[in-house]
Amino acid sequence: MSRETRLVRRLRDRDERAFREMVDEYGDRVFNLTYRMLGSREEAEDLAQEVFITVFKSIDTFRGDSKFSTWLYRITANHCKNRIKYLARRHDRGKAELDERAEGGGDGPSLAAPRPSPRPDLQMEGAEMERVLQEAIAELEEEQRILVILRDVEDLSYEEICAITELPEGTVKSRLHRARLALRKKLLKHM
């Protein structure tokens, strides 16, 4: 029996130690993905927690057809999409209430994702290029964003990306190519 199968079995038994092992092993990857998708540490941490809670609650539905990490990434990607939509709605409501925001012009980042928060820890982490890249990623459409992050940031194989997004390889490749070109345009605008 593989280590992954044993871990899943222990998770099904609601073994807290197995749960900690899982978070220890996959926590950084899930957090990095949520952070790159949302561009905010607080949101990323909150969402990464929700991802692991979902994994623990729905572990009985994992059939083992794919790798556990693929299943975990799929849950993370779906959570990210939902959170982006939620944040966009919240942002819209806030924008309607604040006149000064309404006057801000249409050239800012997409409402689908907030700008990275200007917290001191983020400023310390990031060089200027990193900040600009993160802003440009946040302006991509959600579908493009997930592909760029999975392929170019997380360095996943096309096979894994297809399993996570449930898209055929040709679609993934063409969308990814368009996403890279779109990102390049946005980068030039920010630089």
Place this chain on the structure above:
Amino acid sequence: MSSEQPQTDSHEEIESKLSDYVEGSLPAAEVAVVEEHLRGCPSCTEALAAVKETVNALSGLHKIPAPPHFDREVAETIRRRSGGRFFGRRAFGDRVPLEVLAILALALGLALYFFLRRSDTGSLRPFDRGSERPASHDESQDVAPRP
């Protein structure tokens, strides 16, 4: 039909292969076609440079680790939301669906019933009304032959 149409198609086709070309996942025969096209197409050459630069920039992004004690915080959240009942080894009934347990119980009951029916000493065996003994009980086997 415009004479430029085939060139436009070719241009789009080539551009769609640029990501694969940069990643080195394009078959050798197609690499040759792309490179041949790139030699005479400034816009595709520009697109190729854009893809390369973007991929390089993205691969240089730092991996952001989860905050310290993240695992403890998640476990605490689960414990809080479940009122402390979430963790812990699950009972047999939680792991095996009730339907399966019901079928097993029924099968076990039936097996026990038939076992007792076939048993000579089983209490479910039909009794001979007259003797108050099991009907098929062969007394001749139990009684010692008379001298």
